[in-house]
Amino acid sequence: MxxxxxxxxxxxxxxxxxxxxxxxxxxxxxxxxxxxxxxxxxxxxxxxxxxxxxxxxxxxxxxxxxxxxxxxxxxxxxxxxxxxxxxxxxxxxxxxxxxxxxxxxxxxxxxxxxxxxxxxxxxxxxxxxxxxxxxxxxxxxxxxxxxxxxxxxxxxxxxxxxxxxxxxxxxxxxxxxxxxxxxxxxxxxxxxxxxxxxxxxxxxxxxxxxxxxxxxxxxxxxxxxxxxxxxxxxxxxxxxxxxxxxxxxxxxxxxxxxxxxxxxxxxxxxxxxxxxxxxxxxxxxxxxxxxxxxxxxxxxxxxxCLENAVVALAEIENQSAVNAGLQLYEQGMGDLSKTFPTDLGTVSAEHNRLDAMATQEFLKRSFKDEKGKYTIQLAEKVAKLYKQLLTLNMLASEKLCRKLLLDLYAPMAANIQQGSYAKAGGYEIFCRDRDTMVAKYCQYGQKGMK
CATH class of the missing domain: 3.40.50.300 (P-loop containing nucleotide triphosphate hydrolases)
Structure with a gap:
């Protein structure tokens, strides 16, 4: 100043x-x-x-x-x-x-x-x-x-x-x-x-x-x-x-x-x-x-009243500490969510790391949370957010996998429409194209949990 x-x-x-x-x-x-x-x-x-x-x-x-x-x-x-x-x-x-x-x-x-x-x-x-x-x-x-x-x-x-x-x-x-x-x-x-x-x-x-x-x-x-x-x-x-x-x-x-x-x-x-x-x-x-x-x-x-003031201050400070811890977790997992879909192991490991950091941030700012009320509140908010992120990761995985399958299947769909498989030797060609499509699908990385 x-x-x-x-x-x-x-x-x-x-x-x-x-x-x-x-x-x-x-x-x-x-x-x-x-x-x-x-x-x-x-x-x-x-x-x-x-x-x-x-x-x-x-x-x-x-x-x-x-x-x-x-x-x-x-x-x-x-x-x-x-x-x-x-x-x-x-x-x-x-x-x-x-x-x-x-x-x-x-x-x-x-x-x-x-x-x-x-x-x-x-x-x-x-x-x-x-x-x-x-x-x-x-x-x-x-x-x-x-x-x-x-x-x-x-x-x-x-x-x-x-x-x-x-x-x-x-x-x-x-x-x-x-x-x-x-x-x-x-x-x-x-x-x-x-x-x-x-x-x-x-x-x-x-x-x-x-x-x-x-x-x-x-x-x-x-x-x-x-x-x-x-x-x-x-x-x-x-x-x-x-x-x-x-x-x-x-x-x-x-x-x-x-x-x-x-x-x-x-x-x-x-x-x-x-x-x-x-x-x-x-x-x-x-x-x-x-x-x-x-x-x-x-x-x-x-x-x-000094006692009442401390109680009121503790409520404000602890709520602020919860918000600070949650914001840290939210920001870190938000960065991870930009890479969705990803495998469950990566999401779980990052959750554990950020959960520990959020708890540390809360403890650094908290004041007289003697009954653990606000510690529990932070844990519940983190758990709720983690559950939402798992759902988002699953939906992102499902969306990507469906699109990938449709894109890979598009040439076969065109062949079916044109009757390419409905002639002598067509079944063998169909099986070959199908196996190629499945192989390409399996080779594609980072499809996520679906």
Missing amino acids: LVPVCLIENTEGGLRTMKSALDILRGIQQPVVVVAVVGLYRTGKSYLMNQLAGQQSGFALGSTIESKTKGIWMWCVPHPSETGHTLLLLDTEGLGDVDKGNSKNDSWIFCLAVLLSSTLVYNSRGTIDNQALEKLHYVAELTDHIQIKSPGARDEDGDEEDSMFVRLFPDFIWAVRDFTLERKIDGRDVSEDEYLDFALQLKKGQSTKILTYNQPRQCIRNYFPARKCFTFPFPTLTCNMAHLDSMDEADLCPDFLSVAKRFCSYVFSESRVKTVQGGHKVNGSGFSNLVKIYVDTINSGSIP
């Missing part, structure tokens, strides 16, 4: 997936590493995504107070350090934008970023203080908008829901932009990660005020145990901020560039391939199905 495209549009009528973007994803069979950025609008989220894409521009930065990103935009690029993988970048609509299609969708945009990504970058400006954490109230609402198991399902492992969220949620990076403070705690210099951990410390007590203070911190600690922090200084003079996407690196602050380089390096090396419940790695095609499943669920008024 040379430029980003809109994946999920946010309109007054709700969220809508874009077919053109889904079509692009369906063409990607590589595993995808999905990095999503969320945060308040006009805080420079798009700049970070452009850096990860290795480009100066791409995702719209904008130079005014108006938010440039609406909904969720995506950019697929080759992973810079993992051969055979695609880096899928998601730039989300700024949270808290006063000029958006539907302000109620902020929580859904945040939840979709969590559900779809393998690494979630939260972008904020200034410092990690109580005000910044209060603005991250969407984390505290995650359990209201996302379910792990379908209602009524029993957790056989006895796991607490929080621990299940941990296993299924993305890694978390807090990017603090325009950071001007000294990172000191009790007069001691601290790392960026220590600074984040300090900001997430809980207060002791059970008062309403303390519980309110602790809630967003506790949620971040519970749901995102793998946390990382980067503090970015101002990239340039304030007067130049509006032209950030067109400025040369030489004109940017060296300290800013250094942090940006460390940020990108960390994302490239530590971000995982997107997986779903059960540890199944997702490729671009599977990701397109996940997007559609989650958005359709939200639009129906239901709460996205």
Whole structure:
């Protein structure tokens, strides 16, 4: 992809997936590493995504107070350090934008970023203080908008829901932009990660005020145990901020560039391939199905459920795997059918070879076919097609043999009509011609099974 495209549009009528973007994803069979950025609008989220894409521009930065990103935009690029993988970048609509299609969708945009990504970058400006954490109230609402198991399902492992969220949620990076403070705690210099951990410390007590203070911190600690922090200084003079996407690196602050380089390096090396419940790695095609499943669920008024999504994804992926295996078999046997009629041994050998290849193709693409439902479906479809091909081969053989016999018999038919055999010695001539015809028929190869 040379430029980003809109994946999920946010309109007054709700969220809508874009077919053109889904079509692009369906063409990607590589595993995808999905990095999503969320945060308040006009805080420079798009700049970070452009850096990860290795480009100066791409995702719209904008130079005014108006938010440039609406909904969720995506950019697929080759992973810079993992051969055979695609880096899928998601730039989300700024949270808290006063000029958006539907302000109620902020929580859904945040939840979709969590559900779809393998690494979630939260972008904020200034410092990690109580005000910044209060603005991250969407984390505290995650359990209201996302379910792990379908209602009524029993957790056989006895796991607490929080621990299940941990296993299924993305890694978390807090990017603090325009950071001007000294990172000191009790007069001691601290790392960026220590600074984040300090900001997430809980207060002791059970008062309403303390519980309110602790809630967003506790949620971040519970749901995102793998946390990382980067503090970015101002990239340039304030007067130049509006032209950030067109400025040369030489004109940017060296300290800013250094942090940006460390940020990108960390994302490239530590971000995982997107997986779903059960540890199944997702490729671009599977990701397109996940997007559609989650958005359709939200639009129906239901709460996205990770377990249900995996079941729905498994059905789509397994049906696609059956189709891929059958298509491979169909194509190979279709090539063979062009040579019909042929002997049964050749047809049987090619059937066995292609049947094994179709099964391998299915296994390569299938997902959670634990009861073998789709394995059986593929076998039945292949068997049905094989039976049809045997019939076609038989009919082709019969047609060829009949034509061959008629062609060889034509001179004898003419002799009979002319009475050539109805005279003295005619019977001997008839027998000679008949034997010659039969010999020629027997010498003709590839007559097939009839």
